[in-house]
Amino acid sequence: MLMPFAAKGGRVLRVYNCVVSEHDVRLVILAALICLVSSYSALRLFGRTRGEAGLSRLGWLFLTSLAAGVGTWATHFVAMLAFRPALPTAYEPALTLLSLFLAIGSMGLGFWAAASLGAALWRWVGGAVVGAGVGLMHYTGMEAFLVPGHLTWEGGYVIASLLLGVALTAIALGVTGKGRRLAIASTILTAAIAGLHFTGMAAVSITLDPAIFVPQRGMESGVLAIGVAAGALVILGVGTLSLLLDQRSRDAGEQRLRVLAEATIEGIVITENDVILDANKSFCDMIGLSREAACGMRFARDVLGPALQTHLERGSVDRLEGDLVRADGATVPVEIIARAFDRAAGVNRRVFAIRDLRQEKAAERRIRFLAEHDVLTGLANRATFNERLADALAHAFDQGTSVAVLCIDLDRFKEINDLFGHAAGDAVLVEAARRMRHALGPNDILARLGGDEFAIIQPGGLQPQGAVALAQRVMEAMRPDFEVAGHAVVIGASIGLSIGPEDGAEPDRLLANADTALYRAKSEGRSSFRCFEPEMDSELRERHALAAELRRAIAHNQLTLAYQPQYNIASSELVGFEALVRWHHPERGSIPPSVFVPIAEETGQILALGDWVLRKACRDAASWSRPVKIAVNLSPAQFQQPNLPEIVRGILQETGLPGSRLELEVTETVLIRDLPRAVSLLRRLKALGIRIAMDDFGTGYSSLATLQAFPFDKIKIDRSFVGQVETHPQAVAIVRAVLSLGRSLGMGVVAEGVETAGQAKFLAEEACDEAQGYLFSRPRPIEAFADVVGLPPSTSMLDRAAA
Ligand code: C2E
Ligand code: CA
Ligand code: CA
Numbered sequence: 025m026l027m028p029f030a031a032k033g034g035r036v037l038r039v040y041n042c043v044v045s046e047h048d049v050r051l052v053i054l055a056a057l058i059c060l061v062s063s064y065s066a067l068r069l070f071g072r073t074r075g076e077a078g079l080s081r082l083g084w085l086f087l088t089s090l091a092a093g094v095g096t097w098a099t100h101f102v103a104m105l106a107f108r109p110a111l112p113t114a115y116e117p118a119l120t121l122l123s124l125f126l127a128i129g130s131m132g133l134g135f136w137a138a139a140s141l142g143a144a145l146w147r148w149v150g151g152a153v154v155g156a157g158v159g160l161m162h163y164t165g166m167e168a169f170l171v172p173g174h175l176t177w178e179g180g181y182v183i184a185s186l187l188l189g190v191a192l193t194a195i196a197l198g199v200t201g202k203g204r205r206l207a208i209a210s211t212i213l214t215a216a217i218a219g220l221h222f223t224g225m226a227a228v229s230i231t232l233d234p235a236i237f238v239p240q241r242g243m244e245s246g247v248l249a250i251g252v253a254a255g256a257l258v259i260l261g262v263g264t265l266s267l268l269l270d271q272r273s274r275d276a277g278e279q280r281l282r283v284l285a286e287a288t289i290e291g292i293v294i295t296e297n298d299v300i301l302d303a304n305k306s307f308c309d310m311i312g313l314s315r316e317a318a319c320g321m322r323f324a325r326d327v328l329g330p331a332l333q334t335h336l337e338r339g340s341v342d343r344l345e346g347d348l349v350r351a352d353g354a355t356v357p358v359e360i361i362a363r364a365f366d367r368a369a370g371v372n373r374r375v376f377a378i379r380d381l382r383q384e385k386a387a388e389r390r391i392r393f394l395a396e397h398d399v400l401t402g403l404a405n406r407a408t409f410n411e412r413l414a415d416a417l418a419h420a421f422d423q424g425t426s427v428a429v430l431c432i433d434l435d436r437f438k439e440i441n442d443l444f445g446h447a448a449g450d451a452v453l454v455e456a457a458r459r460m461r462h463a464l465g466p467n468d469i470l471a472r473l474g475g476d477e478f479a480i481i482q483p484g485g486l487q488p489q490g491a492v493a494l495a496q497r498v499m500e501a502m503r504p505d506f507e508v509a510g511h512a513v514v515i516g517a518s519i520g521l522s523i524g525p526e527d528g529a530e531p532d533r534l535l536a537n538a539d540t541a542l543y544r545a546k547s548e549g550r551s552s553f554r555c556f557e558p559e560m561d562s563e564l565r566e567r568h569a570l571a572a573e574l575r576r577a578i579a580h581n582q583l584t585l586a587y588q589p590q591y592n593i594a595s596s597e598l599v600g601f602e603a604l605v606r607w608h609h610p611e612r613g614s615i616p617p618s619v620f621v622p623i624a625e626e627t628g629q630i631l632a633l634g635d636w637v638l639r640k641a642c643r644d645a646a647s648w649s650r651p652v653k654i655a656v657n658l659s660p661a662q663f664q665q666p667n668l669p670e671i672v673r674g675i676l677q678e679t680g681l682p683g684s685r686l687e688l689e690v691t692e693t694v695l696i697r698d699l700p701r702a703v704s705l706l707r708r709l710k711a712l713g714i715r716i717a718m719d720d721f722g723t724g725y726s727s728l729a730t731l732q733a734f735p736f737d738k739i740k741i742d743r744s745f746v747g748q749v750e751t752h753p754q755a756v757a758i759v760r761a762v763l764s765l766g767r768s769l770g771m772g773v774v775a776e777g778v779e780t781a782g783q784a785k786f787l788a789e790e791a792c793d794e795a796q797g798y799l800f801s802r803p804r805p806i807e808a809f810a811d812v813v814g815l816p817p818s819t820s821m822l823d824r825a826a827a
Contacts, residue, residue: 046225051102051106054102055100055106055221058098059214061095061260062096063095063209063210063217064206064207065263066088066095067196067200068266069091069262070085070139071206073085073088073135085136087266089135091259091262093124093128094124094262096157096161096217097127097165098255098256098259099221100123100162101115103225104169105252112171115168116167119164120165122164123165124255126157127158127161130156131157133157134154135150135197137149137150138197147197148195148198151198152193155189155194155220156189158189159224170236173230173231173232173236174231174233175228175231179227181223182224185224188219193213195212195216196209196210196213196216286306288306289306289379290379291306291307291309291358292306292307292378293318293375294374294375294376295323295374296372297372298325299321299323300327303318310378310380311348311351312352317351324336327348328348329355332348336360346358356381356382357380357385358381359378360377361376361378361379362376398471400450401457403471405471409471409479410531416481416483416524417529417530419483420525421529425485426485426525427484427525428485429522429534430538431541432542433477433518433519434456434516435516435517436516437453437475439693440506440508442698444511452506452513455506456478456506459501460501463497463500464480464494465482465490482494487523488523491523495521496553498517499517499519499551502515518542518553519545520538520541520553520556521555521556522537522541522555523556537560541554543564544560544563570619570623571627573609574607577607578636582607582610583605583607583636583637584607584805585603585604585606585806586603586604586605587803587804587809588602588802589601589796590602591800592794594791594793599794600654600655601653601655602803603641605617605633621633624659630661630662631662634662639675639679641656642656645681645686648814649814650813652685654685655689656686656687656689658690660694669705669711672688673712683712686713687738688715689717689719689740690717692720706734715737716734716737716738717740718739721742722741722742722758731765731769732769738772739772739774740773740774741762742776743797746759746777747779749786749787750780759787759790763790763792774794774795775787775795775796777797777798778799779797781799783797783799784799
């Protein structure tokens with residue numbers, strides 16, 4: 025019996041009839057659903073191959089083929105279950121299985137080609153291969169279909185079914201993508217599979233053949249149903265699994281991004297149409313709000329300063345610097361990098377990276393400050409001073425006005441520094457800077473040029489009156505005692521000033537002239553000020569000339585020694601001489617040591633000079649038949665030589681003078697510099713049998729403590745006290761105190777500068793040990809004392825004075 029499915033009418037109608045009249049429509053719908061789900065899964069998985077490589081892509085391709093192959097296969101067989109030809113039907117197991125593997129394999133090949141072979145065309149070609157795979161599966165599956173009869177095929181429908189399947193599948197893979205495109209492609213793929221199937225079914229006719237007995241040869245539909253259900257489960261499983269995997273990797277990606285965003289020091293903000301969607305902790309800290317509070321705010325309007333706002337609204341720039349406005353109203357300097365990452369119609373999503381420039385700006389300010397200022401006092405430094413002075417001078421030229429420069433030197437700073445240490449010295453400088461700052465006018469610039477050297481620029485004003493008034497204010501400010509390490513100390517300041525452009529048209533000249541004036545002020549006594557005068561310049565040159573001539577004088581042995589005798593007051597006996605250096609200049613005549621000794625000290629010639637004096641004094645003394653002692657003055661600079669004891673010992677050996685006849689006079693400044701060092705040096709000198717006298721006692725800072733620290737052999741009371749004992753009761757008190765101090769410490773006391781018999785009498789009454797002064801003798805060449813040093817004295821000098 026012939027059982028044609030054919031109906032009269034059009035081909036499309038025939039397919040329609042095939043579906044509606046020969047099939048159980050409910051199962052057809054189920055098949056379509058399975059097809060849709062598997063198509064969607066397969067294409068979605070296919071989408072995941074994008075951006076993947078190697079094994080990972082192969083893995084996704086395998087899942088894709090599994091979902092597509094199993095899906096198509098299940099669709100086919102559910103559709104076959106829906107097929108009700110009113111005959112016993114069954115399925116050949118091997119072919120059924122083969123059709124499944126063919127589906128997976130051939131479709132896999134197509135997907136691979138579409139995913140891996142680069143060019144866009146390959147997606148369509150690959151799609152066609154997938155479509156062919158659907159056909160292969162369908163017709164192999166039909167081979168497994170057993171009915172009691174023969175199947176015959178109408179070629180046109182078969183070809184149409186294949187063309188339809190191949191074309192639609194190619195389109196599906198061609199258009200597939202994300203979102204809507206995925207949905208459209210899934211629908212097209214479903215249409216491809218279903219179309220192929222039902223067009224293919226429309227091609228089939230069954231010719232009954234009672235000789236063929238169906239159930240014995242194949243599995244029943246019920247068994248197939250189980251297989252199909254399992255297949256559907258596989259698709260669902262694969263689909264769900266991929267979804268889960270996807271979600272997890274997306275979650276992991278988001279997690280990674282969040283960690284990254286939180287780990288960056290930069291603030292990160294994501295906005296949509298300027299509304300903050302998300303922000304990291306750094307940003308929230310920067311503006312002083314919680315994340316919850318920050319989200320929902322308007323970024324440009326609420327957070328950015330006005331300048332940044334307009335920049336950002338213009339939108340063209342993607343890197344800007346400006347200010348953020350914190351919740352508390354304070355501003356934060358920042359650098360912002362903006363990136364638009366999604367600019368769909370009407371939606372403007374941007375991400376901002378925001379760098380906090382506060383530390384950078386603070387460091388910049390600090391560096392600039394350090395470059396321009398003195399760290400200790402916070403005043404302008406020398407470089408800044410020079411710049412400002414150049415500006416002020418240029419301005420004075422332009423305006424026809426003046427600018428004054430004041431050089432200021434703290435009078436007793438070096439002593440304080442030596443005596444109380446650097447920390448105390450620093451404190452004095454800070455306090456001095458503070459006081460001077462108060463004395464300034466509004467336009468004056470105070471700078472510390474180094475050490476205890478300060479300078480002021482006073483621009484404009486009536487000069488020199490303005491500068492003189494300022495100098496007086498500064499000196500006035502420095503007058504009160506400074507508190508140093510618990511002591512009240514007088515510091516005082518000396519000031520030299522010059523007025524530009526008259527005293528100097530260049531900054532260097534003007535400053536140098538103020539310095540010359542300062543030098544003059546200092547040499548005239550402490551706490552005074554001097555205005556620069558052109559003669560000062562020549563005086564300074566004179567000094568330089570004198571220094572050069574002194575060098576020659578030392579080298580050419582033009583110096584001589586004068587000797588001033590010292591007497592025991594009680595016995596009137598000559599006890600020794602003090603050696604005092606003399607310079608008879610061939611043209612200038614006699615130059616006093618108070619002039620050239622300081623020059624020698626300033627120019628470093630004092631070592632050679634001191635060496636000469638010591639050697640000459642020792643040689644002279646060694647030649648005398650009367651072994652009186654000889655006192656030699658030592659400058660502080662000589663004390664800076666660590667090998668001084670060796671030098672002295674060398675000279676003693678060379679001249680043959682016993683150490684016990686030599687007395688070295690030192691001032692307390694040698695102790696102040698570095699007491700432990702000085703004490704050890706003095707001890708080494710004393711070890712040579714030499715005696716040490718403290719010169720000019722009472723004029724400095726000597727305290728009982730310094731005296732006790734080093735047991736001097738002798739104290740020389742300064743002549744300023746001795747000269748006043750007849751007129752000033754205070755001088756009497758001081759001399760008495762020194763005498764009792766000497767007695768209690770076991771040190772002899774010498775009074776210097778004794779000029780009158782009254783003074784000598786007073787000293788005798790007070791039991792002073794020794795005396796020296798014009799009363800007895802001026803310092804004279806040793807020849808004047810030839811008889812004294814050669815023979816015992818015939819008459820007592822004291823008696824002669826009294827006569
Ligand atoms: P000094 O060490 O205090 O020396 C004593 C000074 O007082 C000497 O001045 C001396 O001439 C002076 N004199 C002595 N008796 C009287 C007096 O009765 N009345 C007055 N008014 N003065 C008196 P001179 O020689 O001009 O020396 C001044 C200073 O120069 C010395 O003060 C000393 O510090 C320094 N000096 C002199 N010779 C040397 C030397 O060879 N080496 C070093 N380093 N310094 C020296
Ligand atoms: Ca002396
Ligand atoms: Ca003296």
